[in-house]
Amino acid sequence: MLQIDLWKRIVIWGVVALGLLMALPNAFYTRVEGHNDALAEIEAMGATDAREEAAAAWPGFMPSGLVNLGLDLRGGAHLLAEVQVDDVYEARMEALWPELRDALRPERATIGTIRLQPSDPDELVVRISEPDGIARAVEVARGLARPVTSLTGAGAQDLEVAGEGDLLRVTLSEAERLATDERTVRQSLEIIRRRIDEVGTREPTIQRQGSDRILIQVPGIGSAAELKEIIGTTAQLTFQPVVGRGASAEDNAGVGNEILPSLDEEGVYYTLETAPVVTGEELVDAQPSFDQNGRPAVSFRFNPSGARKFGDYTAENIGNPFAIVLDDEVISAPVIQSHIPGGSGIITGNFTVEESTQLAVLLRAGALPAELIFLEERTIGPELGADSIVAGQIATIVAFVAVLVFMVLSYGLFGVFANVALIINIGLIFGLLSTIGATLTLPGIAGIVLTVGMAVDANVLVFERIREELRGGKGPARAIELGYEKALSAIVDANITTFITAVILFAMGSGPVRGFAITLGLGIMTSVFTAIFVTRLMIVLWFERRRPKTIEV
Amino acid sequence: MRLRLVPQNTTWDFFSRSRLWLGISALLMVVAFVSFILQGLNYGIDFRGGTTIRTESAQPVDVGAYRDALQTLNLGDVTISEVFDPTFGPDQNVAMIRIQAQEGQESVSAEIIASAQEALTTVAPDIQFVSVESVGPKVSGELIQTAAIAVLLAIGAVLIYIWLRFEWQFALGAVAALVHDVLLTIGIFSELQIKFDLAIIAALLTIVGYSLNDTVVVFDRVRENLRKYKKKDLKEVLNISINETLSRTMMTSVTTLIALVSLFVLGGDVIRGFVFAMIWGVIIGTYSSIFVASAILLWLGVKRDWSKPDQTQGNQFANVDA
Numbered sequence: 001m002l003q004i005d006l007w008k009r010i011v012i013w014g015v016v017a018l019g020l021l022m023a024l025p026n027a028f029y030t031r032v033e034g035h036n037d038a039l040a041e042i043e044a045m046g047a048t049d050a051r052e053e054a055a056a057a058w059p060g061f062m063p064s065g066l067v068n069l070g071l072d073l074r075g076g077a078h079l080l081a082e083v084q085v086d087d088v089y090e091a092r093m094e095a096l097w098p099e100l101r102d103a104l105r106p107e108r109a110t111i112g113t114i115r116l117q118p119s120d121p122d123e124l125v126v127r128i129s130e131p132d133g134i135a136r137a138v139e140v141a142r143g144l145a146r147p148v149t150s151l152t153g154a155g156a157q158d159l160e161v162a163g164e165g166d167l168l169r170v171t172l173s174e175a176e177r178l179a180t181d182e183r184t185v186r187q188s189l190e191i192i193r194r195r196i197d198e199v200g201t202r203e204p205t206i207q208r209q210g211s212d213r214i215l216i217q218v219p220g221i222g223s224a225a226e227l228k229e230i231i232g233t234t235a236q237l238t239f240q241p242v243v244g245r246g247a248s249a250e251d252n253a254g255v256g257n258e259i260l261p262s263l264d265e266e267g268v269y270y271t272l273e274t275a276p277v278v279t280g281e282e283l284v285d286a287q288p289s290f291d292q293n294g295r296p297a298v299s300f301r302f303n304p305s306g307a308r309k310f311g312d313y314t315a316e317n318i319g320n321p322f323a324i325v326l327d328d329e330v331i332s333a334p335v336i337q338s339h340i341p342g343g344s345g346i347i348t349g350n351f352t353v354e355e356s357t358q359l360a361v362l363l364r365a366g367a368l369p370a371e372l373i374f375l376e377e378r379t380i381g382p383e384l385g386a387d388s389i390v391a392g393q394i395a396t397i398v399a400f401v402a403v404l405v406f407m408v409l410s411y412g413l414f415g416v417f418a419n420v421a422l423i424i425n426i427g428l429i430f431g432l433l434s435t436i437g438a439t440l441t442l443p444g445i446a447g448i449v450l451t452v453g454m455a456v457d458a459n460v461l462v463f464e465r466i467r468e469e470l471r472g473g474k475g476p477a478r479a480i481e482l483g484y485e486k487a488l489s490a491i492v493d494a495n496i497t498t499f500i501t502a503v504i505l506f507a508m509g510s511g512p513v514r515g516f517a518i519t520l521g522l523g524i525m526t527s528v529f530t531a532i533f534v535t536r537l538m539i540v541l542w543f544e545r546r547r548p549k550t551i552e553v
Numbered sequence: 554m555r556l557r558l559v560p561q562n563t564t565w566d567f568f569s570r571s572r573l574w575l576g577i578s579a580l581l582m583v584v585a586f587v588s589f590i591l592q593g594l595n596y597g598i599d600f601r602g603g604t605t606i607r608t609e610s611a612q613p614v615d616v617g618a619y620r621d622a623l624q625t626l627n628l629g630d631v632t633i634s635e636v637f638d639p640t641f642g643p644d645q646n647v648a649m650i651r652i653q654a655q656e657g658q659e660s661v662s663a664e665i666i667a668s669a670q671e672a673l674t675t676v677a678p679d680i681q682f683v684s685v686e687s688v689g690p691k692v693s694g695e696l697i698q699t700a701a702i703a704v705l706l707a708i709g710a711v712l713i714y715i716w717l718r719f720e721w722q723f724a725l726g727a728v729a730a731l732v733h734d735v736l737l738t739i740g741i742f743s744e745l746q747i748k749f750d751l752a753i754i755a756a757l758l759t760i761v762g763y764s765l766n767d768t769v770v771v772f773d774r775v776r777e778n779l780r781k782y783k784k785k786d787l788k789e790v791l792n793i794s795i796n797e798t799l800s801r802t803m804m805t806s807v808t809t810l811i812a813l814v815s816l817f818v819l820g821g822d823v824i825r826g827f828v829f830a831m832i833w834g835v836i837i838g839t840y841s842s843i844f845v846a847s848a849i850l851l852w853l854g855v856k857r858d859w860s861k862p863d864q865t866q867g868n869q870f871a872n873v874d875a
Contacts, residue, residue, distance in 0.1 A: 072823070080692060224685070225663050375692040381683035384607065384823075391640050391821035398819055399812035406808060409556040442824050443752055449816045450759065450831065453809030454766070457801075460808075461770065464801040471561075490773040493718055497769055498762035500714060501707045505758050508703035513755045520759065552555075 004540055012533045016424055019526075022063050022431035031057050032064050065434040068203060069219070070441035070515050073389050075382030076219035077227040080375045083188045083212045085181040087370035089122035089172055092180070094275045096124055096144070096159075096170065097256065103140050104128075110136045116255050117167070124170040134163040141170055148175045184369045185212055191368055192216060192231050213375070224377040231372065232327075237280030237363055239310070240272040242321040242333050263329040264350045270330045272323050277313045282306025286363035288356040289346065296356035297348045300363060307343020315339040326359070392445035399449050400426075407456060411463050414553050417538045418459040421530040425455050428526040429519060438522075441515030451523030458495070458531030461487040466553050476551040477543065484536055491528060499524050558803040563796045567843055568788050568851060574844040575852075578733055585740020592743050597750030600697045602654030602690035604666060607636075608673060610680045611644040619648065622672040628665065629653045638822040647683075647822075654690045700754040704735060707761050719772060722853040727768045730846035734764045734837050738830055752827040760834030763809070767802060767842035774798050775847075779855065787855060791847050806839045 025032040038054035058064060071078055097116060104114050104126070112129030114137075119125040128137055138161050145159035156175035161168070172180065185208060193206045196218060205217040221227050243257055246269050253259045253271050262268040282303050289299040302310055313322070314336050323333040324347050332349045351359070404422070407415035429448060433440060466483030474482060502524065505517035598605050608614075614635045623631050630653040641647065652669065655662060666685060673680050688696075708731050716724035735757055742749050774794040782790055810832065817828045 082691075224687075225667070228663070375689040376687065378686040379682075379684060380686075381681070383609070383681070384683040387640070388821055388823055391819060394640075395816040395818075395820040398815040402811045402815060403808050406556070406811060410558075410804065412555060443755055443827060446816060446820070446824055446827060446831075449812045449820075450809065453812035454763070454805070456808045457766070457805040460801050460804045464798075464804070467800075468797065486777075490770045493769045493773055494766040497711055497714060497765040500710045501758045501762035501765075504703055504707045504710065505755060508699050508706070509751070509755065513751055516752075516755045516759075520762075 004537060009537060012537050015529070016428070016534060019428040019431035020424070022065060022435050023427045023429075025058070025062065025064050026067055026430050026434060028058065029066065032066055034058075036064055036066070063434070065437065067430060067433045068437060068439040069385075069389075070439045070444065071217055071219055071378070071380050071385075072442045073385045073392075073440065074219045075380050075385040076217065077221045077224040078376070078378040078380075079216045079224055079227055079231075080209070080377070081192075081214045081216065081231075081372040082375055083185050083214065084371040084373060085184050085212050086122060088180050088184045089177065091279075091369075092172060093122060093124045093170070098275055099144060100124065100126065100141060100170065103144060104137060107133070107136055107140055118255060119169075122171065126168040126170075128166050128168060131166040134166065134168065137168050138163040141168060148173070148179050181212065185214070187369050188372070189214055195230055195232065214372075220382070223379045224374075225379075228374065228377075232368065237283070238276035238325045239278045240274070240276045240323050240325055241313075241317070242323050243271040243273060245270050245321075245333070260323075260325060260328055260330050262333075263326070263331050270323055270333055272325070272330075276325075277322065278302060278306045278310050280363060281369065282309075283363055286360045288353070288360045291346060291348045295348065296351040296353045297346050298351075298356050298360045298363065299346045300344065302343035304343070307341075310343055310345070311339065311341045315341075388442050392442060396445060396449055396452070399452050403452055403456060407459075411553055413542075414459075414463055414466075414539070417535050417542070418456055418463070418531075420538060421459065421535040422452065422455055424534055425523070425526050425530045426452070428530070429522050432522045432526065433519070438518045439515055440519070443513060443516035444519040447516045447519030447523060450520065451527060454498075455523065455527035455530070458487075458491045458527055459535055461490055461494075462531065462535070463553050470551070470553065476548060479551070480539060480543065484532070488532070491531065495524050495528050557800075558807060559800050561800075563799055565792075565796060565799075567792055567795050568848065571844070571848045571851065575848050578841070578845055581740070582733060582736050585736050585743070588740050588743040592746070594739070594743050594749040595746040596697075597748045598651065598654075598686060598688045598693065599751040600693050600700075600749065602688050602693040604652040604654075604669075604685070604687040606650045606652070606666070606669065606673075606682055607684040608648045608650065608677075608680050609683050610646050610677045612646065612677055612679065614646045614648045615676070616648070618676045619650065619673060622676045623650070623652075623669060626665075626668055626672060628669065629655065636822050638825075640819065640821050654688075654693075696751060700751065703754065704757055704761070707758050708732070708735075711761070711765055715769070715772075719776060720855060722850055722855050723772050723776075725853060726846040726849040727765060727772070729849045730764055730768055730838075730841040731761050733841050733845050734760050734834060737837050738834055741833055742830070747826050747829065750826075752824065753830050756827050756830035756834065759831055760838055763831075763835055764838030764841055767805075767838055768846040770801065771795060771798050771842055771847060772850075775850070788851055791851055795843055795847060802839060802842070806835055809835050 034054045035056075035058035038051040042051050042055065101114065101116075104111065110130065111133030114129075115127045117125040117127050126137075128134065141161040142157075142159070145157040145161070148156045148158050156173055158173055158176035158179075160171050160173045163169070189206060189208055192214060193204075196204045196206065196216070203219060205215065207215045209215050216227065216231070218227055243254075246259075247267055249259055249261065249269050251259060251269070251271065256274055257271055258274045259269050259271050262270065282305060284301050284303045286298055286300040289297055291297040301307075318336050318338060321333045321335045324331045331347060334348070347359070400422075404419045407418050407422075409415070411418065426448065429451065432438075462483050465487045466479050469479035469482045469486075470476070499521060502517050502521035506514055506521065509517055616633050616635060619633050620631070623633075632651045634649050636647040636649055638647070650669070650673075652665070655665060666687065670682055670685075708728060711731065712724050712728050715727050738757060738760060741747075742753065771794060774797055775791060778790045778794050778797075779787075782793070785793075813828055813832045813835065817825060817832060820828060
């Protein structure tokens, strides 16, 4: 007969209670959000009365997980950036040139004079005046290669060297390129994360996508343009030797040199050696400060290797100017007054206090190793998000009430059972969404509404089956039992197939579509659970109490 | 008194005109396909790149003035349409502006968006840009590819699942119904030129899931009845099964439609296309599970040799839960 073991009953009610408890914070969204924010602030910046009060608005022993609202509901900016990993090859080759030159110099007797040739950015081509010495030159260049530091590239060297006639060609090996790409993307990801964290926005999503892309979603930010400014598409700091100073960008710079404009002096251009002495990557700290005249400046400190390079260079080039270059603009080009050991220094320029603070933040967060190209950008205003939430809420409530009424009209008391299960079902979806920290999007709301419609399906299958059994002359208890038994395979098959599509959607989709897949998938799980266990338990409880001779479904 | 969508014991013959229905479905599929080929879909920026700007202002939208303002910027193909919605307030005037992807630009140009916004602000000073979305041509190409793969994968996975749980004839019938539903949905989007974007792909996959749900419930009953009525011919068994499940089919379709219609009317214009696709899908999904999936099953026939009980249920996965 209709029997459900006591332990099963306890487990079922326990799961329902737990799910509803996890869903509860969402009913007090702003209060719980204030509580969570306050706790985070107390953790980070210490307690104040206002924060204590906000934190106390929600009891600490209660769960405080909330459903994250997606960008389309909360407003914010979305960017899909592609890291130009090739940039790094170029930088590597530029940095290699002085090293290669110094290594080849002692071999002048065999290879003659050496000269850098114009080439593709990702290779280094050197012409030697004695073609007979090419074998020796290749050997020397190969000596500069180092083992690749990655798991897949183990055993490979990072440089590929070829000699043809009097030309020596150096490129990065395939294994090194792969390893470099990996490093570049990870580094970019980390830097973007740090920069966004510096600004302190709430719950940003910064994810790697595919091999060289980064997805950035920041709720609550004004526009994608603003977000791009924070990320700083080309914030690269370098210290480069100055060759000369002129008034035109069109001058012939010469091989290995480049011409860059001055940041604050209109019409002034500097000719610089392309290979930097030190780059911003080797900075360990930067702080806003003031120079000896009390003007805003930025003080900085290098790591040991940067400090050594900077120290050596300043020792050898006293009296020569060198340029501090940010984003391909010369901030300043001071003359080296003395050897600067210890690797710390100060950047002066015509800064305001804000600018020097901003520059310090930029430097501290580190330069991006490569340029970012934005393939996709979306800005959703908070008003549109708020409108969408309101519309979604109204639609969900109307859908909900309509389905509830319809179910009662169709199935009477059993419809009421199904409705209670449906309400529990919605609670469980929210409970699960909060627990796994999933994001609710507008299509996600549509997924919930669709679940409202479809969740009754499992109950309908059972109820229709019970009706059939009753018509077939079975007694009430037997009809209910058979109804559940026979409907099970249809329920399972029907829901597994829908679940398969939800999984594929989740795997292939992104953003809003993924939000839809999540609510649909969770909705299928909870609706099967409520139909098979919760409704059944309710019916059994009712049946045990009333023991009706006949039932009408 | 209970509300009944269909009479209690129906004995309708669903296959008396099965050829006619299959013919109509086939014809509609051809029409949908031809429309798709000739007219194409009205792809959103997700699939063809470009920028959409959603504006909101207190003054009524003057499409002509907007167009004139943007004309001077030489942005190529620009479409401007006013959006109406019952959920909007009285002085909420919304327009959608779509700008094509600019020639030779892989990434999204911030200057173009800024200049367009500036031009629009001169026409309507209080204009607000409530959402701005740009997709580069590189990504849009990949998105459409991923979307197509997702739909094909879903259909393939379902084919395998039903084949494991039932028999191959059932799987073919179900997949024929799915292809029918997907094609007709694409067809109506092409015919009515409704914007086809990523969300519609999600809707398509949901339709796949829903239609399947329906088909599987009917098939499950067919499987059961094939065992119960060994003497009856397949057509009769199919008819009995469809009649027996008809009440459930209608109940579920109606509750789902109730939910979807309320979302369609009240859920705002942002997801209206998406909800429309699902409403359409529920209707044709319900139709196709009877008139396409079952009809194909009838046409293909099912092995009726039940003398060896071990082999009657497809294969070893057929009844894991029963």
